[in-house]
Amino acid sequence: GAVVSQHPSWVICKSGTSVKIECRSLDFQATTMFWYRQFPKQSLMLMATSNEGSKATYEQGVEKDKFLINHASLTLSTLTVTSAHPEDSSFYICSATLSRANTGELFFGEGSRLTVL
Amino acid sequence: AQSVTQLGSHVSVSEGALVLLRCNYSSSVPPYLFWYVQYPNQGLQLLLKYTSAATLVKGINGFEAEFKKSETSFHLTKPSAHMSDAAEYFCAVITSGGSYIPTFGRGTSLIVHP
Numbered sequence: 001g002a003v004v005s006q007h008p009s010w011v012i013c014k015s016g017t018s019v020k021i022e023c024r025s026l027d028f029q030a031t032t033m034f035w036y037r038q039f040p041k042q043s044l045m046l047m048a049t050s051n052e053g054s055k056a057t058y059e060q061g062v063e064k065d066k067f068l069i070n071h072a073s074l075t076l077s078t079l080t081v082t083s084a085h086p087e088d089s090s091f092y093i094c095s096a097t098l099s100r101a102n103t104g105e106l107f108f109g110e111g112s113r114l115t116v117l
Numbered sequence: 118a119q120s121v122t123q124l125g126s127h128v129s130v131s132e133g134a135l136v137l138l139r140c141n142y143s144s145s146v147p148p149y150l151f152w153y154v155q156y157p158n159q160g161l162q163l164l165l166k167y168t169s170a171a172t173l174v175k176g177i178n179g180f181e182a183e184f185k186k187s188e189t190s191f192h193l194t195k196p197s198a199h200m201s202d203a204a205e206y207f208c209a210v211i212t213s214g215g216s217y218i219p220t221f222g223r224g225t226s227l228i229v230h231p
Contacts, residue, residue: 009158104211
């Protein structure tokens with residue numbers, strides 16, 4: 001199956017700093033990537049949808065200036081948490097889909113645990 | 118609009134017992150349905166999917182699910198639980214011909230007792 005790699009798996013940073021999380025599709029070209037945030041014992045909350053070469057579409061309530069998403073190529077999307085604060089601590093997961101023509105199956109990264117001190 | 122309801126945030130079974138995780142969906146058009154499993158501190162892994170072919174879908178690790186249009190359900194089952202099945206399970210729906218953005222259920226935590 002298709003493989004999505006997410007890096008880093010764990011990151012601890014000081015309040016006020018910025019953190020970048022990378023999401024790569026290793027063996028396929030991902031036309032669309034999704035970024036989710038997951039709180040403990042809860043479901044996935046869709047943050048934004050990114051398509052290669054265009055601006056990300058953010059879900060209501062997600063600050064686009066806070067969570068910068070770049071999808072510069074068909075195999076790489078990045079999420080940058082700017083000026084991180086403790087309330088941004090969470091588990092962030094990316095996923096990718098092959099194209100709209102398929103059945104919509106998502107391929108997930110391993111997730112990134114962000115802890116802001 | 119599409120939505121998914123997973124009944125029961127926790128399901129507890131004994132090792133060797135039947136596993137039944139419930140999922141009901143709402144969709145105005147034929148849906149695509151998925152079950153994903155998440156182990157602690159990991160991403161999600163696809164267990165199985167329904168995409169308008171056979172209504173009984175077999176997935177990995179001995180899991181299967183049956184699409185029942187009349188009941189708008191897609192319950193996940195496994196005849197005999199293993200300790201390694203303990204995880205979080207998510208049902209998801211995509212509306213065919215729509216945005217292809219999936220809607221996830223709130224998840225069901227499967228607990229397996231020795």
